[in-house]
Amino acid sequence: MMPPNEKESRFSKTPGANRHETSPVQENRFSSPSHVIPCLDDDDDYDGPSNQSRQSSVLRQSLRPITLKFEELAYSIKSQTEKGSYWFGSQEPKLNRLILNGVSGIVKPGELLAMLGPSGSGKTTLVTALAGRLQGKLSGTVSYNGTPFTSSVKRKTGFVTQDDVLYPHLTVMETLTYTALLRLPKELTRKEKLEQAETVVSDLGLTRCCHSVVGGGLIRGISGGERKRVSIGQEMLVNPSLLLLDEPTSGLDSTTAARIVATLRSLARGGRTVVTTIHQPSSRLYRMFDKVLVLSEGCPIYSGDSGRVMEYFGSIGYQPGSSFVNPADFVLDLANGIISDTKQYCDQVEINGRLDRLEEQNSVKQSLISSYKKNLYPPLKEEVSRTFPQDQTITRSGTKSLTNRWPTSWWMQFSVLLKRGLKERSHESFSGLRIFMVMSVSLLSGLLWWHSRVFHIQDQVGLLFFFSIFWGFFPLFNAIFTFPQERPMLIKERSSGIYRLSSYYIARTVGDLPMELILPTIFVTITYWMGGLKPSLTTFLMTLMIVLYNVLVAQGVGLALGAILMDAKKAATLSSVLMLVFLLAGGYYIQHIPGFIAWLKYVSFSHYCYKLLVGVQYTWDEVYECGSGLHCSVMNYEGIKNLRIGNMMWDVLALAIMLLSYRVLAYLALRNL
Numbered sequence: 312m313m314p315p316n317e318k319e320s321r322f323s324k325t326p327g328a329n330r331h332e333t334s335p336v337q338e339n340r341f342s343s344p345s346h347v348i349p350c351l352d353d354d355d356d357y358d359g360p361s362n363q364s365r366q367s368s369v370l371r372q373s374l375r376p377i378t379l380k381f382e383e384l385a386y387s388i389k390s391q392t393e394k395g396s397y398w399f400g401s402q403e404p405k406l407n408r409l410i411l412n413g414v415s416g417i418v419k420p421g422e423l424l425a426m427l428g429p430s431g432s433g434k435t436t437l438v439t440a441l442a443g444r445l446q447g448k449l450s451g452t453v454s455y456n457g458t459p460f461t462s463s464v465k466r467k468t469g470f471v472t473q474d475d476v477l478y479p480h481l482t483v484m485e486t487l488t489y490t491a492l493l494r495l496p497k498e499l500t501r502k503e504k505l506e507q508a509e510t511v512v513s514d515l516g517l518t519r520c521c522h523s524v525v526g527g528g529l530i531r532g533i534s535g536g537e538r539k540r541v542s543i544g545q546e547m548l549v550n551p552s553l554l555l556l557d558e559p560t561s562g563l564d565s566t567t568a569a570r571i572v573a574t575l576r577s578l579a580r581g582g583r584t585v586v587t588t589i590h591q592p593s594s595r596l597y598r599m600f601d602k603v604l605v606l607s608e609g610c611p612i613y614s615g616d617s618g619r620v621m622e623y624f625g626s627i628g629y630q631p632g633s634s635f636v637n638p639a640d641f642v643l644d645l646a647n648g649i650i651s652d653t654k655q656y657c658d659q660v661e662i663n664g665r666l667d668r669l670e671e672q673n674s675v676k677q678s679l680i681s682s683y684k685k686n687l688y689p690p691l692k693e694e695v696s697r698t699f700p701q702d703q704t705i706t707r708s709g710t711k712s713l714t715n716r717w718p719t720s721w722w723m724q725f726s727v728l729l730k731r732g733l734k735e736r737s738h739e740s741f742s743g744l745r746i747f748m749v750m751s752v753s754l755l756s757g758l759l760w761w762h763s764r765v766f767h768i769q770d771q772v773g774l775l776f777f778f779s780i781f782w783g784f785f786p787l788f789n790a791i792f793t794f795p796q797e798r799p800m801l802i803k804e805r806s807s808g809i810y811r812l813s814s815y816y817i818a819r820t821v822g823d824l825p826m827e828l829i830l831p832t833i834f835v836t837i838t839y840w841m842g843g844l845k846p847s848l849t850t851f852l853m854t855l856m857i858v859l860y861n862v863l864v865a866q867g868v869g870l871a872l873g874a875i876l877m878d879a880k881k882a883a884t885l886s887s888v889l890m891l892v893f894l895l896a897g898g899y900y901i902q903h904i905p906g907f908i909a910w911l912k913y914v915s916f917s918h919y920c921y922k923l924l925v926g927v928q929y930t931w932d933e934v935y936e937c938g939s940g941l942h943c944s945v946m947n948y949e950g951i952k953n954l955r956i957g958n959m960m961w962d963v964l965a966l967a968i969m970l971l972s973y974r975v976l977a978y979l980a981l982r983n984l
C-alpha cells in the first residue's frame with residue numbers, strides 16, 4: 312500500500328500556519344502590562360528594586376522578549392563504519408549520518424513550543440542547537456531577535472538538560488541560593504538574591520522539600536519530579552527570556568508531568584519564549600502546548616499550531632481511526648510511519664492483504680516529509696524571514712554587555728564557589744574513613760620505627776623516604792577524581808556563562824586545601840616523634856613544611872592528570888604507573904641507576920622531597936656505625952651520598968616549578984572542556 316498522495320493542503324494557503332499571528336489572545340498576552348514590560352536594555356537584566364513587580368512571583372515578572380527563529384537547520388555526525396580493526400583504525404571512510412535535516416520554525420515570546428518525535432528523531436540535538444550548545448557543524452541559521460547567539464543571548468537563555476546536574480549533598484534551598492548568588496547581577500543585594508531564591512522555591516511548589524538534600528546516585532534525596540523542578544528553578548532564577556528544556560517530564564507520573572508543563576505554560580504567558588522536547592504527552596498535556604514541531608528521523612513533518620495538527624494531517628489524507636485519539640499518539644505513530652489507526656490503512660489492508668511493513672513505513676514518512684515541504688514550509692519560511700519589532704535589540708545592547716560579561720565580580724564568584732564547594736564536600740573532606748586511614752598508618756609506622764636511632768641510619772632514611780612516597784600517592788589519588796567528577800557541573804555552569812574558569816579553579820583547589828594539609832600535619836606530628844627523628848623543633852617544622860610542599864605538588868599532578876584525561880579510571884591507571892616510576896627512581900631503592908635512565912629522578916617530585924627531608928635531618932657531624940666499632944659520618948652513608956645533597960634551594964626551586972606548571976596544565980586542560 313502506498314501512502315496517500317501528497318495532497319495540496321489548505322494549510323499552504325494560510326499565511327503562516329500559526330494561529331497566534333493574528334490571534335487576539337496573543338495580542339493580549341503582550342499588551343498586558345502586569346505580565347510583560349519589555350525592557351530592551353541589556354544592563355537591565357533584572358528589574359530594579361523600585362520595580363513594582365519586585366515582590367511578586369517570578370512567574371509574572373517582566374523580561375525582554377526574544378523571538379527565536381531557526382531556518383533550514385541541518386546537522387550531521389560522522390559515524391564509524393563497522394569494518395576495520397580496533398587497534399589500527401579503519402581504512403574505511405566514515406559515514407556522514409544526517410541527524411537534523413531542513414528543520415525550520417519560529418517561536419515568539421509568550422508561546423510554548425513542544426517538539427515531538429520518536430526516540431532518536433533528533434529532538435535533543437535540535438533543542439541543544441537552539442540553546443547554542445551543540446558541538447560540531449550546524450548548518451542553517453538560528454537567530455534570537457534577529458541576531459546570532461552571543462554572550463548576551465546566553466545570559467537571557469535558560470537550558471534544562473534531560474539529566475539533572477545537581478550537587479547531591481546540598482539541600483534544595485542551598486542549591487537555589489548558591490545559583491541565585493552566582494547568576495543574579497551584582498546590582499542586586501545579597502538579601503534580594505536570597506528573596507528571589509525563596510520566590511522560586513514557593514512558585515515551583517518546593518517549599519515542603521526545601522530543606523531536604525537533593526540526592527542522586529546512592530544518596531537518597533528528593534523525588535525525580537522535585538529534582539526536575541529544582542533544575543527548572545535554577546534557570547528561572549535569572550528570569551530568562553528564552554527557556555529551553557529537554558524532556559522535563561520523562562520518568563514522571565502524569566500529575567507531576569502536568570504540573571511541570573503547566574508551570575512552563577505560566578512561564579510562557581509571562582512573556583518568555585519556551586521550547587521543550589517531550590516524549591509521549593497525554594492529551595491533557597498536549598492541550599497546553601501552543602505550537603508543536605514533529606520530527607521524523609530528523610526531518611520535520613509538522614510545524615505549527617498544536618490545535619491544528621489533526622486538521623492538517625486529515626487534509627493530506629491521514630485521519631485517525633477513532634475520534635477520541637490523543638493527537639500526540641497519532642502524530643508519533645505517523646512520525647514512525649505507522650498508519651495502523653487511520654481509516655485509510657484499514658481500507659487498504661482489506662484490499663491488499665499483508666504488506667511489507669518497513670517499506671510502507673518508509674514511504675509514509677517520505678510522503679509526510681514531502682507534504683510538509685509543499686504545504687507547511689512555504690508559509691513558515693515567509694514568517695521566519697519577516698522582521699519583528701524587537702529584532703536587533705540584542706545587538707544594540709550587546710556592545711554594552713561585552714564589558715560586563717559576567718553577572719558577578721571575580722571575588723564574589725570565588726567566595727560563593729568556595730563556600731558551595733566546602734558545603735558539598737564537607738562529608739568527604741572530613742570523612743571518618745580518611746581520618747582513620749591516616750591515623751592508623753601514622754600510628755603503625757610510628758610503632759614500626761619506634762625511637763629509631765641515627766646509628767641505624769638505613770631504617771631512619773627509610774622512614775623519610777616513606778614520608779615522601781606516602782604523601783605523594785595519597786594526595787595525588789585524591790586529586791585525580793576532582794575534575795572528572797565535576798565535569799558535568801562545570802560544563803553546565805560554564806555554558807550558561809555563570810562564572811570565570813579562574814574563579815572556579817582557584818575556589819576548587821583552595822577548598823580542598825584544609826583537609827589536604829591537616830591530615831599530613833597530623834601524620835607527621837605523630838610519626839616524627841614516635842619514629843625517633845631528630846628531637847629539634849626547627850627540624851620537625853622544616854620536615855613538616857617539606858611534606859606539605861610535596862602534598863601540594865602531588866595534588867597538582869593529580870589535578871592535571873584528571874583534567875587532561877577527564878576519566879578517573881584512566882587517570883588512576885596512569886598515576887599508578889607514574890608513582891611506581893617515582894618510587895623506584897626516588898633514590899632509595901636503587902642507588903646506581905644506569906646513566907641513560909637516571910634523568911627519571913629529576914622529574915620525580917618524590918625525589919626532591921626525599922632529598923630535602925634527608926638534607927634537613929642530618930649534618931656532617933652525625934655518625935652511624937659503619938662496621939664493628941667503626942663510626943662514619945651519615946653524609947658518607949652510600950644512600951645519602953648518592954643523593955648529592957648540596958644547595959637545597961635548587962630542590963625547592965624544582966618543586967616550585969612543578970607546583971606551578973602542573974596547576975597551569977590542569978587549568979589549560981579545563982579551558983578546552
Ligand SMILES: Nc1ncnc2c1ncn2[C@@H]1O[C@H](COP(=O)(O)OP(=O)(O)OP(=O)(O)O)[C@@H](O)[C@H]1O
Nearest residue numbers: 388410428429430431432433434435436437588590
Ligand atoms: N554525538 C553523537 N554520536 C553518535 N550519535 C549521535 C550523536 N548525537 C546524536 N546522535 C544520534 O542522533 C540521533 C538523534 O539523537 P537525539 O538524542 O537528538 O534524539 P532524541 O529524539 O532526543 O531521542 P530520545 O527521545 O531517545 O532522547 C540518535 O540516533 C543518536 O544516536
